[in-house]
């Protein structure tokens with residue numbers, strides 16, 4: 001299925017560096033490639049030329065240890081940070097003909113509202129904690145031009161219902177909710193404008209195991225129902241195993257292995273991936 005279709009998202013050679021670099025950065029490339037920073041000037045090369053594709057209706061998992069560059073990749077893709085170099089094209093945006101990283105801030109806002117949505121590990125980044133939950137979802141609808149109160153109320157209630165926030169609590173602020181509920185409100189908010197792409201960054205990290213399982217089930221159910229394409233980032237291969245059709249393994253800002261999730265789990269090629277898989281057993 002995935003090979004014959006045009007991808008809905010294509011990222012080419014994304015580079016993100018923190019620091020200005022020095023003349024030694026590239027002379028010491030071998031040494032630097034072993035890590036993700038230049039030992040001379042300490043510039044961090046968080047993403048070192050990442051290229052990937054996302055296909056319609058699939059869940060793509062990105063796994064890697066802390067510091068491997070997963071979150072930086074997501075933040076750059078969602079314009080929370082500016083890329084240093086690279087391009088990305090989305091089929092639903094200008095028919096995939098425009099590099100989204102080169103768009104002006106108004107266009108980037110449009111892409112964040114209509115084309116992609118993000119669920120963050122830290123709900124404080126995705127929600128206004130002291131607004132009502134229904135207000136949080138409505139905010140995203142307003143940002144995309146909706147003004148009709150009755151529509152916004154019914155759409156927000158429908159989405160909060162979908163993520164199993166009890167109807168008698170939808171006017172409560174997320175600051176009163178448990179971690180799992182806050183993540184569910186974030187998911188409802190992210191879905192409000194029916195984006196074709198959903199980005200999920202360590203969304204279950206820090207939650208109790210049973211709460212984690214509920215959120216993962218919810219993500220799976222939503223993907224099945226809405227056929228939305230997702231990129232899910234986690235340091236936990238068990239999370240990726242449960243959700244992802246395809247998996248990318250990152251280390252030191254680079255992709256070291258990728259393939260169907262089953263393939264990666266059954267026959268990991270890179271020593272780091274082998275270590276990850278063995279730690280699951």
Ligand SMILES: Nc1ncnc2c1ncn2[C@@H]1O[C@H](COP(=O)(O)OP(=O)(O)OP(=O)(O)O)[C@@H](O)[C@H]1O
Pocket residue numbers: 018036044045046064065066067068069070071072073202235
């Ligand atoms: N604002 C920043 N300034 C300098 N270095 C940064 C900054 N943000 C991230 N880094 C560095 O970039 C590298 C990649 O970080 P990133 O957070 O993307 O990794 P990660 O795989 O998502 O890990 P984690 O799950 O722990 O966040 C790390 O070496 C990190 O220290």
